[in-house]
Amino acid sequence: MAEPLRIAIAGLGTVGTGVIRLLDANREVLERRAGRAIEVVAVNARERAKDRGVDLSPFAWVDDMQAMAARSDVDVVVELVGGSDGPALTLARAALDAGKGFVTANKAMVAHHGMELAELAAINSAPFAFEAAVAGGIPVVKGLREGTAANALTRIYGILNGTCNYILSEMERTGADFDDMLRAAQEQGFAEADPTFDIEGVDAAHKLAILAAIGFGTRIDFEAVRCAGITQVTASDIAQADALGYVVRLVGIASMEGDGRLLQRVRPCLVPFRHPLAAVTGPTNAVVAEGDFSGRLLFQGAGAGDRPTASAVVADLIDIARGQAGAPFSVPVDQLGSAEPGDPGERRGRDYIRFTVADRPGVLAEITAAMRDAGVSIESLIQRGRDHDGGAVQVAMVTHEGPEHCVTEALALLEGSANLAARPLVMPILKD
Numbered sequence: 345m346a347e348p349l350r351i352a353i354a355g356l357g358t359v360g361t362g363v364i365r366l367l368d369a370n371r372e373v374l375e376r377r378a379g380r381a382i383e384v385v386a387v388n389a390r391e392r393a394k395d396r397g398v399d400l401s402p403f404a405w406v407d408d409m410q411a412m413a414a415r416s417d418v419d420v421v422v423e424l425v426g427g428s429d430g431p432a433l434t435l436a437r438a439a440l441d442a443g444k445g446f447v448t449a450n451k452a453m454v455a456h457h458g459m460e461l462a463e464l465a466a467i468n469s470a471p472f473a474f475e476a477a478v479a480g481g482i483p484v485v486k487g488l489r490e491g492t493a494a495n496a497l498t499r500i501y502g503i504l505n506g507t508c509n510y511i512l513s514e515m516e517r518t519g520a521d522f523d524d525m526l527r528a529a530q531e532q533g534f535a536e537a538d539p540t541f542d543i544e545g546v547d548a549a550h551k552l553a554i555l556a557a558i559g560f561g562t563r564i565d566f567e568a569v570r571c572a573g574i575t576q577v578t579a580s581d582i583a584q585a586d587a588l589g590y591v592v593r594l595v596g597i598a599s600m601e602g603d604g605r606l607l608q609r610v611r612p613c614l615v616p617f618r619h620p621l622a623a624v625t626g627p628t629n630a631v632v633a634e635g636d637f638s639g640r641l642l643f644q645g646a647g648a649g650d651r652p653t654a655s656a657v658v659a660d661l662i663d664i665a666r667g668q669a670g671a672p673f674s675v676p677v678d679q680l681g682s683a684e685p686g687d688p689g690e691r692r693g694r695d696y697i698r699f700t701v702a703d704r705p706g707v708l709a710e711i712t713a714a715m716r717d718a719g720v721s722i723e724s725l726i727q728r729g730r731d732h733d734g735g736a737v738q739v740a741m742v743t744h745e746g747p748e749h750c751v752t753e754a755l756a757l758l759e760g761s762a763n764l765a766a767r768p769l770v771m772p773i774l775k776d
């Protein structure tokens with residue numbers, strides 16, 4: 345049997361302790377599959393004295409995580425600390441500079457600095473892997489890098505944030521409003537104390553940018569992801585969507601347009617009942633990839649948690665132990681293309697638009713006139729009862745298929761209208 349793969353783990357929280365447990369629980373099968381043992385050599389976290397429920401006594405404790413990169417007895421550094429910059433990034437650079445393998449679950453860092461790290465990895469012939477950074481335990485990075493490698497992909501999309509999916513599917517199940525379900529998600533441990541990154545769609549945008557780079561062979565362009573969260577979605581929108589045959593899900597969509605431009609967006613969408621993503625509830629994640637030969641592929645599973653995320657981290661370690669890490673973004677980093685961002689205005693589709701309006705004559709006429717003048721054709725229009733906050737009422741409509749810039753123009757015509765009590769909410773209807 346070959347020499348063991350020796351690893352150092354920075355970060356001993358949910359994922360770090362999960363990795364230690366997995367390496368211990370599945371030691372024999374891992375050794376057979378990897379062709380050699382995977383051994384933890386050194387560990388680090390902030391607080392040495394904290395009881396983490398795992399036995400750390402066999403490992404060297406390192407006070408300064410940066411020292412891991414310089415240890416001659418370490419082959420791979422595993423970063424499970426988090427944060428797009430700061431100590432995690434310093435460690436990544438130092439480990440790859442030193443020619444060590446580098447494995448991370450840190451989507452924020454990969455979305456912001458993945459290109460630089462992949463370049464460092466290539467220069468130093470060091471493996472760099474981040475399966476756990478996207479959709480927890482779902483092997484979607486490997487699935488796209490290897491499983492769909494024979495295809496030209498047209499679209500990659502999915503439910504990439506378990507917190508939002510829990511909140512939306514619980515709103516659907518209970519009829520409760522967003523704020524109540526956010527509180528419930530925090531109590532259940534499905535949302536952070538500061539949930540901003542999740543509910544504003546930023547976390548999903550990090551993951552989408554990574555998947556788009558892998559699937560389309562382009563450099564990561566996180567800044568180009570247009571992102572809207574779920575804070576504006578109300579119980580009434582969900583009831584309305586249900587009556588029309590849809591559920592509401594936060595969906596990240598990356599599509600390669602005919603002109604070679606890449607459109608990346610994260611938005612709450614109406615998903616038809618019959619679509620596989622409609623059945624994805626709770627904190628589950630799911631990713632759909634559409635290949636020209638494979639057709640539609642669905643990857644689904646736990647998007648977070650100690651065990652699923654550890655499973656993804658250790659899968660990367662097995663690849664490295666076998667010498668099979670491959671190019672982190674499917675093609676060598678110097679051969680990744682750069683796609684111009686697509687123009688969302690050119691997207692053709694149907695939209696759900698919800699207005700909160702004053703309850704007085706002439707309001708509907710103003711809205712429908714703006715739609716007509718901007719070239720938006722209305723398929724159905726529903727007026728709901730009085731809002732409990734006062735005199736406002738909700739008017740929701742579904743448009744016929746058309747270019748998105750027409751909807752934007754219609755809303756611009758209505759901007760500043762005394763009849764609108766709040767900013768309208770637009771949710772695209774996901775195409776099958």
Ligand SMILES: NC(=O)c1ccc[n+]([C@@H]2O[C@H](COP(=O)([O-])OP(=O)(O)OC[C@H]3O[C@@H](n4cnc5c(N)ncnc54)[C@H](OP(=O)(O)O)[C@@H]3O)[C@@H](O)[C@H]2O)c1
Nearest residue numbers: 355356357358359389390391424425426449450648649653
């Ligand atoms: N949790 C999940 O389900 C999940 C899923 C997918 C990806 N991820 C990603 O995995 C990474 C880790 O997440 P987690 O949930 O395991 O986080 P966590 O439970 O908060 O653990 C973070 C660990 O990093 C240590 N740490 C934080 N700042 C440090 C610093 N400045 N110096 C040294 N150590 C420091 C903490 O030390 P102390 O324990 O001593 O405070 C803790 O052990 C993140 O990038 C996250 O986005 C997590």
